[in-house]
Amino acid sequence: MALYWLPLLPLIGFALLICGGKWFSGTSGGWLGSGLIGAAFVVALIRFFGLSDVPAHETLWTWLPNMALGTAGISANLKIGFYLDQLSSVMTLVITGVGFLIHVYSISYMKGDARFTRFFAFMNFFVAMMLILVLADSYPLMFVGWEGVGMASYLLIGFWFAGHKDHNAAEGVNNSNAARKAFIMNRIGDLGFMLGMFLIYKVFGTLVIPELAAQGATLLVTSRPLIELICLFLLVGAVGKSGQLPLTTWLPDAMAGPTPVSALIHAATMVTAGVYLIARSNFFYDLAPGASMWVAWAGGLTALYGALSALNQTDIKKILAYSTVSQLGYMFLAVGLHSYTAAIFHLVTHAFFKALLFLAAGAVIHALHEEQDVRKMGGLAKSMPFTHWVSAIGVLAITGIPIFAGFFSKDGILASAFAQNTPLYLIGLFVALLTAFYMGRWYFLVWRGTYRGDAQLHPHDGDALLSAPLGVLAALATIGGFFNVPAFLFGGTHVLDNFLGRAIPVHEHEIPVSTEWLITGIAVATGLIGLGWAFYDHRRSALQVGPLGQTSLQALYLDRFYNAVIGGGSRVISQGLDVMDNGVDGAMSGVARNVGAPGWLVTVWQSGFVRVYALSMLLGTALIVGYWALKAIGGGV
């Protein structure tokens, strides 16, 4: 199967559903959309098993062929080409696999929505664009996918633009604003990506990634500040797409979209694009220690920021949203430390357990008739046993409890941080503690204790369509870690590291086995302490108000800070410009009036009355005659 089938299948789904939406009655549109993603997953699997050490590079056609000819001193390689190596292969598997499960789940979740078919059209578009992003062999083509997912996220976050079920206009405005916010903040990042591309083209004359990667010697003699600058530009792009500091505030707001969208954006696709971009550009970052440090610190601080903000959230999805911010911070931390494989490993396991958690939250929201406030939940373990168990698995996975997926991937990141940068390691460890606490808080508030919500509701597990994807994801979140067992554990073989190592460099860090055991022990202990802390607060019934109070609930006031400084600043500037505009306008009007006034005096004379004209003639004549008469008399004297 040619590579173009991967994005083409969802694109076909998008075209059919958006153009022929009315032919698909009931849930048939959903089944079509899911089926095509499933087919893309099969293609991804076939290509995965067909991978050799030589990456597949398939060129389809050339953009602007005249420009590519090399006439008149211009030549640009603008070929549309797809590139499949171990890295992009893993990404395609995650995107189509998790995407497929989310699609199936959505058939049940979105049932009865007025725009059911359109929802699947957008979702298919999203997956198609994400596949173009990861398969692109050149930065411009990657940018096409990059913008495509931005567009799709805008459409999907604002999907309920008229309020859920079209009956709450105020909520609809909020949803639309959230969509706009995501779109605009992403554009800020895109500026960085574009500047990076321009600079790469200026320096290297090509934007094709394998060609760039192959320029080893040229890269080494290129001046370091240039490469650092390229990396920083690309970092700005990645930061925007992945909701890292300082462009992080759109991501929690993106919860305005339907829950499967949150799962798809946050878990499997869009937000991981930033991590993918940096991992894909590893040949640059390996030569740019300064920019890499920026990446690592952006990641570390974002991880801390996200975790602190998640502590006291009350919305079942917002806790998970800030958790995503935090976990993406871990991934940035890892790519910044050049541990690309650790980052991708965490990306994969995070896709499993975060999608699981989001979909479980969706099931809860569904069962409680759109209730999202965790303070009005509790004790749901009894009424929704299946969802409870998969959620528990998700919580254990993200907390890093052994045998669950997050344990292995987070451990890899912490180990590389320990080996290279102690402050970042300590931040990572502290974030692990906070993660365990807020996820424990999430778990206890939703599933344990007594029910605090509307007594009229009788929550129960979702139907098979809701449950099956949850089950599969729970299984993946449980065993996913075993894809990449570190060497010191159970005689592990680093399967994923070795696999990815054929495409991206693996920088081995030398840590004695005993130290590695110690790090692991500390990480697990941290997770357990965090969970224990949450359990203790649960016993004291003190969980509803988490630590840090308003500061955490307002996400460290970052949003307000932006609104005050940037929003307020722009408002002041615009008011100033308005005053200036009025001033210039007023001055011009004043000049015009002053020019017009004498004219007006003369127009009064033109009364149109014949006799007035005759009188003025008489007076004029009399004046002239009188003048001559005076002159004659005077002359006589």
Place this chain on the structure above:
Amino acid sequence: MAEVPTAYYIALSGILFALGMIGVLTRRTAVMVFLSVELMLNAANLSLVAFARAWGDLVGQTAVFIVMTLAAAEVAIGLAIIVAIFRKRETTNVDDLASLKG
């Protein structure tokens, strides 16, 4: 027969001219305004003739013929205009014909 002094003609001419001027300024009917203008023209003609006789020169009399011809042409055109305006507006009151004011 005693010679009438030129000054008498000039005085009469002045009186006629003033009467014509008062007519132009006070009458509202276009036709009457026209009549008054004719009066003024003829007052001027009278003084031209008087001066011509006083200096024994015919140039002034020639000017009178030119003025009379002009006056005839003016009446022809002016009456035509007045008739046209009357057909359009059903009035010849000059105060109502103020459409060209600035």
